[in-house]
Amino acid sequence: MSDATSLIFGRLGWDALPFWSMLHDHSPMTVINGVIATGAAGMVVLGALAAIVLVTWLGKWKYLWSEWLTSPDHKKIGIMFIVIALVMLSRAIIEAVLMRVQQTFGLDGGFLTAEHFGELFTTHGTIMIFFMAMPFLTGIINYVMPLQIGARDLSFPVMNQVSLGLTAAGAALVMISLVLAPFSTGGWTGYPPFTELAYNPGAGVDYWLWAVTLSTLSSTLTGINFAVTIFKKRAPGMKLFRMPLFTWTALCTAILMIFGMPPLTVATGLLALDRYLDFHMFTTDLGGNMMNYVNLLWAFGHPEVYILILPPFGIFSEIFATFSGKRIYGYRILVIATMCIAVLSFTVWLHHFFTMGQSAHINAAFGIATMLIGIPTGVKVYDWMLTMYRGRIRLSVPMVYAIGFIMLFVLGGMTGIILATPSVDYQVHNSLFLIAHFHNMLIPGLLFGMLSATNFWFPKATGFRLEERWGYRAAFCWIIGFMLTFFPLYVLGLMGMPRRSVAYFEPQYLPWMITAGIGAMVILCALLCLLMQLWVSIRDRHANNVFAGDPWDGRTLEWAVSAPPPEYNFPVLPEIYSIDAFMTEKDRGQGWQAPDHYVDIEMPANSTMGVIIGITGLAMAFGLVWYMWWLVIGAGLVTLVAVIARGFVRSTTRTIPAHEVQRSHEHWLEQVRRTNPIDRSLEQTTANHGRPVPPIEGAVQ
Amino acid sequence: MSRRTLNEQEARECKTEQRNYLWGFGLALVLTLIPFGLVAFIDIERMTLWITIGGCALAQVIVHLRFFMHITLAKNKREDLLLILFTVLILVIMCGGTLWILFDLYQRMLPGMMP
Amino acid sequence: MSSTDTHALEGNSRHPGLNLGAAHAQEEDTREEMVFGFWVFMMSDLILFGLLFATYVTMLGGTAGGPGPQALFELKSAFIQTMILLVSSFTFGMASLALKYREDRVRLVVWLLVTLALGLAFLFFELKDFHSMFDKGGVPSRSGYLSAFFSLVPLHGLHVTAACIWLVALLGQMAVHGLDAPVKTGILRLAILWHFLDIVWIGIFSLVYLGGLS
Structure with missing residues (x-):
């Protein structure tokens, strides 16, 4: 390569194209893997082109720019986070299915190369944690939390845009790695020395490194934003102990983000120094110490687990209360349990590397700390069951997910207690038993929580309900598919099959592998059902309209406004007198009221900061991956100038005049009056337009 | 432009705060000079030295928090x-x-x- | 100090760092959120530094036959840097008080410029230090120990650089918009960053330099 090209393109060459090796080497294995990789790359390119063509054809670029990309509105940013999460979820599920299929045929071989399989489990893990789970829960909290505490927006709306931009940049980088391959094969944990330059000189690890770094920065900023919002922006009278449980879990998650992300920043930062500036932090020579990487990674990794699981705990608390028609049982205990889990989550990270070689007493200490977490979690499970006890339970779609969660999650928790015993862990660590365990926590816990939240709050965000029949089908496919896929992995783990194996030579594994493969197909069906549900719901949106805003007889403040809510959320900030603020209002017959007078509302003005930082972040990361230094320096300078220039901007707000607020609020109240109140038994029919009958005596408690 | 006219209370507060910063600076200075002086000039047992350095550092952190960052109990x-x-x-x-x-x-x- | 005054000052404080009080009441709610948010960020940053300190301690034995602290550090230079940073903390305090009690911008700007000069002087001496370490063979690629040193101390230096850039940007904002509410909030937040960096430096000079030389 000439000097000029290498100055411009760094180390990026033709061989980065996924079909390149296939053109030179015609062995069947290379061709099969090349076709799969090219197909995936083609899907990325076609998907991007299709999106561009669609927006152009609809003539919506201006709308997309001014109403979405530059909007500081927490609701729109939340939705965009969720869109990213769903796109990435689809990709990661397809990868998971591919891995399951490989292992189904994996006795003595299979059709994927070890390299390709390594990329699959690395991207699957990285995407599911950093680009599915994190954006999904960030999106849901973004949308719901300010509404629940009676705020107009987050404390730092522009910083919220920047968080979105950084996450989008990270996700885009992972997508680009399909087209300009390869991605890392080091697993989502990226342990050195395997990921050091000496053993992995290619671009793969760098893709992983910078994608994760972008996501980490985004999450740190998000955590700060959420925590400050909850501390400083609650409506008058909303004391901490009157906050809905979902907001409580959002607060604890935010605190975990603030304090849990730095260890990952340190770990990946030092690994980057090793790879780029020839440092010796984690190398095998010259005094490097890779054990510290493992230590730092998990000092992040365990709080991360609870960042992922606490919001679903909050979501299920809301759902159990709403669909049992009862106040949540043991509100205070649930809050205390959440806080206990949050603090304890910082004290257990060593259980991820019991077998690294430290003394037994250290293992014992961390093992005991791990088992302690079972106590507050158990308290929560009992509280949820007692919430349902003697409630008028409606088995809606969110409730099906919730019940699936409670049963499967307890099972997963049990296996967690088993794994927390160091002596047992020595037997099953790094085996499929572990894979089964954490999928058993994350699918019924996190993913069911997110899907349940989507079904629950979708009508609030869009103004129409999600269709239920496809919803039930998706939920049952998820539950059955999960059990079929992962219960066999427990057995396989106990039989001794290691994780991340491309192939195996033990015929006894085969029946279990086939079962797991069938389960993966059922999960694929679940994904299709979700898409179908979305399509059917959009088709029937007029019949399922819930503009009045309260389709589930909700208890908390977000149901007290129209669906979708106005940009400013509340025409006048509400006064709060109790927990379950909206239910109390309805109980007293004081819901849906017009304020005495309206005032001008000041809202944050649109800003391009999020888009700029997202693009420059992506450019910097891409430049770093391929050693295009001009791109890194250029994008860095643009970032610096943009941030400084932003400091000079003074017109950061715009005012919504009082008469406009009055007009839209009174229009909504008029619609509410015209809406026919329905009984809860009719809530899944087209009669439900978002206004429930007043609660019967005693049902509020 | 002229100096903002401070009322009596503000003037008193201003004096107090200036004195606070001076106090903070003085204490921090002493707590810096002690460990540097010990390392530079005095030959004492290592453990004692380390404990003194650590103690002075901790004390100085608290001084900074109290007098410069205004974090109080x-x-x-x-x-x-x-x-x-x-x-x-x-x-x-x-x-x-x-x-x-x-x-x-x-x-x-x-x-x-x-x- | 008289206890009633101190009490009055603390009773009114709404956020960490210096509070501007009743004379600067405009936009106090926004300021409270901004300063608190920045404070939270500082705490997150503190964890980052804390872990780098811990990593540094665990790498003390990883010199791999290369030069160690005794061979590389100079007490005099560390002392000069420490003094510069401590004085700059004090001068920033004076700038904050000028912001709170004076209407004339001259004194504020002078104190800020003095602080900026001290910050730049600190960076100069730090770079000089690194240069002399490089000359003695103390480069990060030499050993795990030196890698740990160069991931901890220059990160503090980078923070000081960022703070200096921010200070210049704030002076620019002041030139364009005058001493308006966002500039005031900016100065209060920068003050927190500046004092925070001095606190991190206490850890660096005590643990890295004094610990290494004793």
Whole structure:
């Protein structure tokens, strides 16, 4: 390569194209893997082109720019986070299915190369944690939390845009790695020395490194934003102990983000120094110490687990209360349990590397700390069951997910207690038993929580309900598919099959592998059902309209406004007198009221900061991956100038005049009056337009 | 432009605050000079020296927090003292845990890495 | 100090760092959120530094036959840097008080410029230090120990650089918009960053330099 090209393109060459090796080497294995990789790359390119063509054809670029990309509105940013999460979820599920299929045929071989399989489990893990789970829960909290505490927006709306931009940049980088391959094969944990330059000189690890770094920065900023919002922006009278449980879990998650992300920043930062500036932090020579990487990674990794699981705990608390028609049982205990889990989550990270070689007493200490977490979690499970006890339970779609969660999650928790015993862990660590365990926590816990939240709050965000029949089908496919896929992995783990194996030579594994493969197909069906549900719901949106805003007889403040809510959320900030603020209002017959007078509302003005930082972040990361230094320096300078220039901007707000607020609020109240109140038994029919009958005596408690 | 006219109370507050900053500066200076002086000029036992350095550093951190950052134990509605205490807790857990784990590992497997 | 005054000052404080009080009441709610948010960020940053300190301690034995602290550090230079940073903390305090009690911008700007000069002087001496370490063979690629040193101390230096850039940007904002509410909030937040960096430096000079030289 000439000097000029290498100055411009760094180390990026033709061989980065996924079909390149296939053109030179015609062995069947290379061709099969090349076709799969090219197909995936083609899907990325076609998907991007299709999106561009669609927006152009609809003539919506201006709308997309001014109403979405530059909007500081927490609701729109939340939705965009969720869109990213769903796109990435689809990709990661397809990868998971591919891995399951490989292992189904994996006795003595299979059709994927070890390299390709390594990329699959690395991207699957990285995407599911950093680009599915994190954006999904960030999106849901973004949308719901300010509404629940009676705020107009987050404390730092522009910083919220920047968080979105950084996450989008990270996700885009992972997508680009399909087209300009390869991605890392080091697993989502990226342990050195395997990921050091000496053993992995290619671009793969760098893709992983910078994608994760972008996501980490985004999450740190998000955590700060959420925590400050909850501390400083609650409506008058909303004391901490009157906050809905979902907001409580959002607060604890935010605190975990603030304090849990730095260890990952340190770990990946030092690994980057090793790879780029020839440092010796984690190398095998010259005094490097890779054990510290493992230590730092998990000092992040365990709080991360609870960042992922606490919001679903909050979501299920809301759902159990709403669909049992009862106040949540043991509100205070649930809050205390959440806080206990949050603090304890910082004290257990060593259980991820019991077998690294430290003394037994250290293992014992961390093992005991791990088992302690079972106590507050158990308290929560009992509280949820007692919430349902003697409630008028409606088995809606969110409730099906919730019940699936409670049963499967307890099972997963049990296996967690088993794994927390160091002596047992020595037997099953790094085996499929572990894979089964954490999928058993994350699918019924996190993913069911997110899907349940989507079904629950979708009508609030869009103004129409999600269709239920496809919803039930998706939920049952998820539950059955999960059990079929992962219960066999427990057995396989106990039989001794290691994780991340491309192939195996033990015929006894085969029946279990086939079962797991069938389960993966059922999960694929679940994904299709979700898409179908979305399509059917959009088709029937007029019949399922819930503009009045309260389709589930909700208890908390977000149901007290129209669906979708106005940009400013509340025409006048509400006064709060109790927990379950909206239910109390309805109980007293004081819901849906017009304020005495309206005032001008000041809202944050649109800003391009999020888009700029997202693009420059992506450019910097891409430049770093391929050693295009001009791109890194250029994008860095643009970032610096943009941030400084932003400091000079003074017109950061715009005012919504009082008469406009009055007009839209009174229009909504008029619609509410015209809406026919329905009984809860009719809530899944087209009669439900978002206004429930007043609660019967005693049902509020 | 002229000096803003301060009322009597503001003038008094201004004096107090200036004195506060001077106090902070003086204390920090002393707490810096002690450890540097010990290392530079005085030959004492290592453990005592390290404890003194650590003690002075800790004291100086508190001086900075008190006089420059205005973090106090006074009762008010702010969350920052709580936040500092929580941060310290997390720091102790993470850093203490790191040292505990890694030095134990060194002892068992990498004696060469013990300082 | 008289206890009643101190009490009055603390009773009114709404956020960490210096509070501007009743004379600067405009936009106090926004300021409270901004300063608190920045404070939270500082706490997150503190964890980052804390872990780098812990990593540094665990890498003390990883010199791999290369030069160690005794061979590389100079007490005099560390002392000069420490003094510069401590004085700059004090001068920033004076700038904050000028912001609170004076209407004339001259004194504020002068104190800020003095602080900026001290910050730049600190960076100069730090770079000089690194240069002399490089000359003695103390480069990060030499050993794990030196890698740990160069991931901890220059990160503090980078923070000081960022703070200096921010200070210049704030002076620019002041030139364009005058001493308006966002500039005031900016100065209060920068003050917190500046004092925070001095606190991190206490850790660095005590643990890295004094610990290494004793």
